[in-house]
Amino acid sequence: MAYINENFLKLQHRYLFAEIAKRVAAYKAENPQADIIRLGIGDVTQPLAPAVVEAMHRAVDECANGETFRGYGPEHGYNFLIEAIIAHDFEPRGVHLTPDEVFISDGAKSDTGNIGDILSSANVIGVTDPVYPVYVDTNTMGGRDIRYIPCNEANGFTGDIPAEKLDVVYLCFPNNPTGAVITREGLQRWVDYALRNDCLILYDAAYEAFISDAAIPHSIYEIEGAKQCAIEFRSFSKTAGFTGVRCGYTIIPNELKVNSLSGERVALNGIWDRRQCSKFNGASYISQRGAEAVFSAEGQKQIRATIDYYMANARIIRQSLQGFGLQVFGGENAPYIWVRTPNGTDSWSFFDRLLREAQVVTTPGAGFGAAGEGYIRITAFGTHKSSIEAMDRVKKCL
Amino acid sequence: MAYINENFLKLQHRYLFAEIAKRVAAYKAENPQADIIRLGIGDVTQPLAPAVVEAMHRAVDECANGETFRGYGPEHGYNFLIEAIIAHDFEPRGVHLTPDEVFISDGAKSDTGNIGDILSSANVIGVTDPVYPVYVDTNTMGGRDIRYIPCNEANGFTGDIPAEKLDVVYLCFPNNPTGAVITREGLQRWVDYALRNDCLILYDAAYEAFISDAAIPHSIYEIEGAKQCAIEFRSFSKTAGFTGVRCGYTIIPNELKVNSLSGERVALNGIWDRRQCSKFNGASYISQRGAEAVFSAEGQKQIRATIDYYMANARIIRQSLQGFGLQVFGGENAPYIWVRTPNGTDSWSFFDRLLREAQVVTTPGAGFGAAGEGYIRITAFGTHKSSIEAMDRVKKCL
Numbered sequence: 120m121a122y123i124n125e126n127f128l129k130l131q132h133r134y135l136f137a138e139i140a141k142r143v144a145a146y147k148a149e150n151p152q153a154d155i156i157r158l159g160i161g162d163v164t165q166p167l168a169p170a171v172v173e174a175m176h177r178a179v180d181e182c183a184n185g186e187t188f189r190g191y192g193p194e195h196g197y198n199f200l201i202e203a204i205i206a207h208d209f210e211p212r213g214v215h216l217t218p219d220e221v222f223i224s225d226g227a228k229s230d231t232g233n234i235g236d237i238l239s240s241a242n243v244i245g246v247t248d249p250v251y252p253v254y255v256d257t258n259t260m261g262g263r264d265i266r267y268i269p270c271n272e273a274n275g276f277t278g279d280i281p282a283e284k285l286d287v288v289y290l291c292f293p294n295n296p297t298g299a300v301i302t303r304e305g306l307q308r309w310v311d312y313a314l315r316n317d318c319l320i321l322y323d324a325a326y327e328a329f330i331s332d333a334a335i336p337h338s339i340y341e342i343e344g345a346k347q348c349a350i351e352f353r354s355f356s357k358t359a360g361f362t363g364v365r366c367g368y369t370i371i372p373n374e375l376k377v378n379s380l381s382g383e384r385v386a387l388n389g390i391w392d393r394r395q396c397s398k399f400n401g402a403s404y405i406s407q408r409g410a411e412a413v414f415s416a417e418g419q420k421q422i423r424a425t426i427d428y429y430m431a432n433a434r435i436i437r438q439s440l441q442g443f444g445l446q447v448f449g450g451e452n453a454p455y456i457w458v459r460t461p462n463g464t465d466s467w468s469f470f471d472r473l474l475r476e477a478q479v480v481t482t483p484g485a486g487f488g489a490a491g492e493g494y495i496r497i498t499a500f501g502t503h504k505s506s507i508e509a510m511d512r513v514k515k516c517l
Numbered sequence: 518m519a520y521i522n523e524n525f526l527k528l529q530h531r532y533l534f535a536e537i538a539k540r541v542a543a544y545k546a547e548n549p550q551a552d553i554i555r556l557g558i559g560d561v562t563q564p565l566a567p568a569v570v571e572a573m574h575r576a577v578d579e580c581a582n583g584e585t586f587r588g589y590g591p592e593h594g595y596n597f598l599i600e601a602i603i604a605h606d607f608e609p610r611g612v613h614l615t616p617d618e619v620f621i622s623d624g625a626k627s628d629t630g631n632i633g634d635i636l637s638s639a640n641v642i643g644v645t646d647p648v649y650p651v652y653v654d655t656n657t658m659g660g661r662d663i664r665y666i667p668c669n670e671a672n673g674f675t676g677d678i679p680a681e682k683l684d685v686v687y688l689c690f691p692n693n694p695t696g697a698v699i700t701r702e703g704l705q706r707w708v709d710y711a712l713r714n715d716c717l718i719l720y721d722a723a724y725e726a727f728i729s730d731a732a733i734p735h736s737i738y739e740i741e742g743a744k745q746c747a748i749e750f751r752s753f754s755k756t757a758g759f760t761g762v763r764c765g766y767t768i769i770p771n772e773l774k775v776n777s778l779s780g781e782r783v784a785l786n787g788i789w790d791r792r793q794c795s796k797f798n799g800a801s802y803i804s805q806r807g808a809e810a811v812f813s814a815e816g817q818k819q820i821r822a823t824i825d826y827y828m829a830n831a832r833i834i835r836q837s838l839q840g841f842g843l844q845v846f847g848g849e850n851a852p853y854i855w856v857r858t859p860n861g862t863d864s865w866s867f868f869d870r871l872l873r874e875a876q877v878v879t880t881p882g883a884g885f886g887a888a889g890e891g892y893i894r895i896t897a898f899g900t901h902k903s904s905i906e907a908m909d910r911v912k913k914c915l
Contacts (some may be wrong), residue, residue, distance in 0.1 A: 239520065
């Protein structure tokens with residue numbers, strides 16, 4: 120008799136964004152004429168950079184010709200992309216990586232979820248609260264106990280170093296959903312905690328491209344000792360508008376080891392390689408060529424312009440909401456603005472009010488965890504026009 | 518302290534195709550001038566169909582424009598592709614599916630591996646032997662016991678119905694590696710076994726497009742009762758040369774249920790949807806548009822021509838080897854030819870001999886399991902020229 124993985128039965132019924140979609144659809148059904156502005160789900164709106172578009176056309180043409188056709192690629196990705204990543208994203212920050220430490224994938228969401236495959240179900244997992252739901256849901260599926268590390272105004276939304284010994288901790292900076300960033304000193308405290316307790320840090324740096332403050336680290340490997348305790352996840356989704364194209368990458372340093380029950384230290388790099396070779400077959404060649412073009416001189420200029428465009432939205436949203444007397448966090452080195460609801464309104468009520476009275480879709484903070492109650496998240500990924508219009512409408516319903 | 522998933526330590530050290538690559542690289546290092554013909558790994562060689570190329574260019578252009586840009590798509594895939602799949606691959610065979618029963622992914626390999634996520638680690642898994650290594654490796658990673666079902670000449674390489682009650686059985690027809698197909702009656706026996714024992718069949722139909730015999734079923738759902746006991750995996754990799762483009766799909770009928778410990782029957786469709794929403798973010802939009810074009814009138818004609826091209830290779834290989842007095846199986850409704858080694862030579866020795874004396878790369882049958890010992894697999898995915906040349910060379914070293 121076939122049995123289900125029982126852990127799935129412990130999941131909350133509905134994924135946050137599915138619940139939002141349901142409420143928006145219900146409102147839309149009642150109000151078919153409503154002009155809804157979507158600043159909820161963190162999807163981008165600007166087109167792919169011309170350099171990326173050109174590279175993808177070239178890649179398609181290569182596959183149209185028997186002489187240049189590309190079939191199965193390496194499961195861990197093509198060297199042309201891996202080398203571009205190392206040269207542009209890490210070397211300039213003094214982080215030296217070898218090509219076998221970089222694994223190309225179809226996106227950071229897949230990797231932050233799938234990474235659990237190689238870890239014991241007995242590990243106790245720490246997640247910051249509020250948290251990107253994928254960490255919680257995938258570890259619940261994997262049968263792991265989860266501890267929440269509250270992130271609030273008092274600790275700058277970066278979490279206090281836990282008193283207990285956690286086996287694995289997910290960190291995400293710039294943070295989704297709060298838009299908080301962490302200083303070098305703050306991150307060093309997490310690395311020191313990990314080294315002291317033989318804890319593994321899963322560092323989600325999907326939003327690092329939005330950092331403009333030179334004092335803020337982009338990679339956890341800028342921190343002393345991090346290669347012995349951390350995996351880092353990166354994405355082209357927000358950096359270069361690849362939410363539909365699908366490409367990301369994960370760094371697993373060769374020196375990173377965890378424990379086996381027999382007391383040996385096991386290098387995670389080879390284990391993840393084995394996982395990827397058996398349960399993945401490489402990211403699309405066309406997507407990888409597109410990603411490579413992000414690192415060309417033209418590509419860098421073009422994606423920079425798009426990031427600046429979104430960060431101009433972030434400023435509009437931040438300054439508008441502050442002007443309305445709301446308390447606002449994030450949105451300076453991150454594309455998310457974390458907003459205290461007025462007069463202690465709960466998140467879902469404020470979400471509903473903004474939907475019904477302003478036709479603006481946000482994300483209720485409570486959907487990201489208990490510590491998100493009393494906040495909403497607004498994304499800067501809309502257009503200038505929609506961001507300005509949204510703020511005008513929000514003003515009227517406060 | 519972070520702990521590894523111990524099951525990874527039980528894996529055989531080296532994945533079959535990595536071992537082959539290593540041996541070929543060693544030979545190539547000793548013989549840099551050698552003109553090696555690769556009929557080992559099942560990668561395709563013919564370019565993408567023009568209809569697919571056009572569709573992918575159009576999709577790239579859509580993403581280059583703010584008005585038509587596509588970001589996150591549905592995790593389970595776009596309806597335009599799902600509807601084309603249902604209309605072309607299932608309806609004409611009398612199989613009625615609803616769109617929510619079809620899940621688009623980045624490939625059948627990912628899905629046949631990841632499907633274990635939703636199943637209990639206590640399930641006992643049956644695999645045919647010889648077997649595509651992914652089923653074994655991913656279930657070993659998932660901590661499941663594996664039973665081997667020998668496939669040999671006596672049972673037409675389709676396996677005898679087991680006497681024991683297995684919880685889950687992987688079947689793959691047309692088979693990789695043996696090229697065997699199963700009749701309606703043969704498949705009905707497996708479905709009856711599954712229904713009788715509440716066993717889940719994981720049916721890998723990645724090679725169904727190579728069936729030319731009208732009596733052979735393409736989908737397990739052509740068999741009475743299969744919707745209550747089977748998941749089916751499909752791929753565009755071999756059908757349309759998508760090994761580098763990455764797109765496949767998985768069918769989970771709404772009526773398919775397995776057990777929970779508390780005795781409830783749980784529908785797998787919603788559970789897999791939840792898995793995909795948390796650990797996957799949809800296949801590339803460009804790949805999905807390419808896949809859609811496979812179903813256009815032009816696309817169908819073009820991929821048919823490529824499949825015919827490969828099947829002409831299969832005929833060349835089959836007939837040549839038979840002419841040399843070798844015993845040959847498969848290669849009639851499948852792109853793989855399964856060859857008995859001469860004089861009881863073991864698989865790896867014959868592999869090495871063909872590599873060193875004929876500079877032809879094959880796959881040793883023993884790499885697919887104990888029952889594969891004494892065979893090699895040859896693929897029909899080369900060019901006509903290389904297939905003919907390979908046979909000339911093999912002849913000389915027999």
